[in-house]
Amino acid sequence: MLFPRLTPSAPERPDLVVVGDDALSGGDLVGAATAVAERIAGARVVAVWAAPSVETVIAVVGALRAGVAVVPVPPDSGPRELEHILADSGAQAWLGAAPSESTLPVIPVRRYARSWHSHPEPHPDAVALIMYTSGTTGLPKGVPITRRAVAAGLDALSAAWGWTADDVLAHGLPLFHVHGLILGVLGPLRVGGRLIHTLRPTPAAYAAAGASLYFGVPTVWNRVAADPSAARALSGARLLVSGSAPLPVPVFEQIRDLSGHQLVERYGMTETLITVSTRADGERRPGWVGFPLDGVQTRLEEAGEPVAHDGESVGDLHVRGPMVGSGYLNRPEATAESWSSDGWFATGDVAVIDPAGMHRIVGRRATDLIKSGGYRIGAGEIETVLSAHPAVDEVAVVGVPDDDLGQRIVAYVVGDGRDEQALIDLVARELSNHKRPREIRFVDTLPRNAMGKVQKKLLG
Incomplete structure (x- = not known):
């Protein structure tokens, strides 16, 4: 039933x-x-x-x-x-x-x-x-x-x-x-x-709910983190869960410091429901979405070849499990492009998996896998570094066409600071020189859909 x-x-x-x-x-x-x-x-x-x-x-x-x-x-x-x-x-x-x-x-x-x-x-x-x-x-x-x-x-x-x-x-x-x-x-x-259901996911409404379990998208948790009294009011909860978009590491840390909770992150999509999650009784690593749920299998591929689970190598994420759908309605060609005959679904996301099986989603292949100067670079890792800077409130990294590099790394930044070189140098220092943004574009807001996901197709 x-x-x-x-x-x-x-x-x-x-x-x-x-x-x-x-x-x-x-x-x-x-x-x-x-x-x-x-x-x-x-x-x-x-x-x-x-x-x-x-x-x-x-x-x-x-x-x-x-x-x-x-x-x-x-x-x-x-x-x-x-x-x-x-x-x-x-x-x-x-x-x-x-x-x-x-x-x-x-x-x-x-x-x-x-x-x-x-x-x-x-x-x-x-x-x-x-x-x-x-x-x-x-x-x-x-x-x-x-x-x-x-x-x-x-x-x-x-x-x-x-x-x-x-x-x-x-x-x-x-x-x-x-x-x-x-x-x-x-x-x-x-x-x-x-x-x-609080009608709107405001910090005040969450603080007043007195629940044991809370669901939110990163935008919600960012707003809760900006309201210390609301965040502290959630300290009596059992579990706080974030999903539908990547959670910035600073938000994870702010919620932890204010409420005592490490947010549970999970991964899924309409076609698959939720397939990967951190566990209530397991490690919660900022920026990582956890392990396959019961009955779920995952794999990484690049051009049809397996990709190592070494925590660094980026590959296309495929999933299979009892909650994964079997096709699109009235779209046989789109179904054939995304589902294999043996039930694997090509998510369109690129990810890394560490030797223990912990997953980190780099982003969508179409918008978050940047090929620059012969390197395959995940936008997510650059966003993680930039979001840790105190002058950065929000950030989205994209690759834009470049005659020399193939794609040039550009970061769209919302925040009070305007020190472009300091942000570029931060990435070069924390990651590597070839992963540094070639340009920082300061904006007032990032375009988002109803679930809080940044619409990168509107950038660049």
Whole structure:
């Protein structure tokens, strides 16, 4: 079962799910979600306007109980993206709220409706969710995620993080991504713990939540680190988790110094869910994302040849495991480019693995692997060095075309300082001369998407 602890006979919790000031008990959620399941029985795919609300939680859980695939739609979707997601996914109706411009029928979610009818558990290989990648080129691609993959991914994280029914999870992440929805909503429901969604991931909201487990993206943790009182308020938590983008080492250190917690970092993507993580009972090394989760295999390649696990050699990261998807929706050519016939997924990321098996993600091959003067250089290691400088608040390193070097290393820096040569010399001293930026460009902000990831395609 996907939610073995979410049953009418389970011990009642009056505030099992809290979204802002709104709360649902376990009985409320089961009764309302079962009523939704009856209303949509026989449907194949429904779209959910994934705003943070208890109605969104009811809609998703109700569809999953009915065995109907859910398409979480970002509430800030533009008309072109919205039209593409609905048409590509084959969504037959909106479940709950819907944008006024959509012509799909709308099935209401009645939070006070109740049903206690039992529904057969859908097959583990049935599609639970169709989630759309942010897409670096073209329109986003749909990724069908099975119930088996969701269960395997959450169980592996529960084992790695010691996540149990005693935990209270707090976060304010969007409910249309893996991080906020699968980990952040389905995760606590599967293990039987409570969820507090803070609507927005502000330091004040996190400090007031009083949770044992917190999820955030690096931008969130950077803001918490800049609010010492909020950071100290998290000292009573059991675990703080960061993901969806690389965590700057200074933020790791600031949170550690203020709260006493070393952030857990993990790695994953829409196509694979989470495959690599540091563990609650293991080493947490700043800038490294940990070890493969239970059942996961990883490998590094360069031009089809294996790359040494020596902690320095950079290679293309491939993963395989029970939570890894099997293809893109309606995109056979893209599927063939990314998945091998024996189940390995080419992530598009480049990484290093040390002799013990600890992983560090260098970044995307397309934007973070820089080939300069015959050297293969990871942008991430340069960013790590620069972010440690006290005058640097944020940094993004890219390679730009260069007639002599092939690519020239350029660093975009947000911060008060304007000493370009000092930053260049720092990298040359800490790493090596050929890895130094040839140019520092000072900017007010870095372009980011909804999950806080820097959009390097807009730089350079």
